[in-house]
Amino acid sequence: MKPDLEVVQIGSGESFKAWEHGYPFHTVRWHFHPEYEIHHVVATKGQYFVGDFIGEFEPGNLVLTGPNLPHNWISSIPTGTCVPLRGRVVQFTEGFLADATKTFPEFEACAPMLELSRRGALFSTLTAAKVGPLLEKLVNARGLRRLELFMGILGHLSSADEMRSLASTRYTPDPSGFMSNGVNQALLYINSHLTEPFTEADLADLTGQSSSAFSRSFRRHTGMALVQYVNRLRINFACHLLMSKPDLSITDICFASGFNNISNFNRQFLAQKSMAPSRFRTLLVQNVRAVEAA
Numbered sequence: 001m002k003p004d005l006e007v008v009q010i011g012s013g014e015s016f017k018a019w020e021h022g023y024p025f026h027t028v029r030w031h032f033h034p035e036y037e038i039h040h041v042v043a044t045k046g047q048y049f050v051g052d053f054i055g056e057f058e059p060g061n062l063v064l065t066g067p068n069l070p071h072n073w074i075s076s077i078p079t080g081t082c083v084p085l086r087g088r089v090v091q092f093t094e095g096f097l098a099d100a101t102k103t104f105p106e107f108e109a110c111a112p113m114l115e116l117s118r119r120g121a122l123f124s125t126l127t128a129a130k131v132g133p134l135l136e137k138l139v140n141a142r143g144l145r146r147l148e149l150f151m152g153i154l155g156h157l158s159s160a161d162e163m164r165s166l167a168s169t170r171y172t173p174d175p176s177g178f179m180s181n182g183v184n185q186a187l188l189y190i191n192s193h194l195t196e197p198f199t200e201a202d203l204a205d206l207t208g209q210s211s212s213a214f215s216r217s218f219r220r221h222t223g224m225a226l227v228q229y230v231n232r233l234r235i236n237f238a239c240h241l242l243m244s245k246p247d248l249s250i251t252d253i254c255f256a257s258g259f260n261n262i263s264n265f266n267r268q269f270l271a272q273k274s275m276a277p278s279r280f281r282t283l284l285v286q287n288v289r290a291v292e293a294a
Helices: 096-102 105-118 125-140 145-159 182-192 200-208 211-222 226-244 252-257 263-271 276-291
Strands: 017-023 038-042 046-048 053-057 060-064 070-075 083-092 121-123 162-164
Touching: 017 125, 038 070, 038 125, 038 276, 046 060, 060 105, 060 125, 060 211, 070 083, 083 125, 096 105, 105 121, 105 145, 121 125, 121 226, 125 145, 162 252, 182 200, 182 211, 182 226, 200 211, 211 226, 226 263, 252 263, 263 276
Parallel strands: none
Antiparallel strands: 017 083, 038 060, 038 083, 046 053, 046 070, 060 121, 121 162
16 A cells, blocks of 8 residues: 655744644554654554554654655554544654754764664664653744754764664665655645645646545545645644744735635634634744743
């Protein structure tokens, strides 16, 4: 089975993406992406899959996957059960670390770890115990504090004594083959044209399917309808703009995010974030002031 492409959105004002999720969640599927990923399990037990490796995980499981290496973590919980926090994730590009290494040669210490991660690098529970609290802080950190925590995490990972690879040496990810999947082509197009107008028919033409066939395939692969998927990405992008562009008005952000009217933007934002965009910005400002005053 070919893995699905996960579109990783790293904001223009950020060097990496740090987030957390519950279970079930839309990214919990056999998938790949060009970014490195640090994956830390906080709750539940189950099976995980990295390349051609299959293993058992429990809380504290800490893995670094390299670019385009397919992976998935499936929790063993009763049907219908929802876990509010299953794990934390950090994603960053090869280009980011390559540029950082040119400026700071000390990053070369990460090279062996990053090479091992191309087959999946599993860390010990001792390393996970050191990194876990830093990941928890990183998810909500802002400004230089994010870089401080990120470098601390890389420091622990790159100096870990017990680190082993997961996928076999004969397993070689083939992103060109993965991208032959029509839905992956559509996901890549969506990511590249997120703020532009396009229709389901446009994407169906791109993948060589009828609109109805594409709709079924897209829902099967992503777990949601196209409009729901696109709105989720656009609202996430709007949050990034709210955080990084204080000079832009809510209306400006609405149109910059790909929405064509303010009422729909406000409705979608409220549905996803449980608050209006203006309230989101107010709370963000309050949080920044509290951190600066501390």
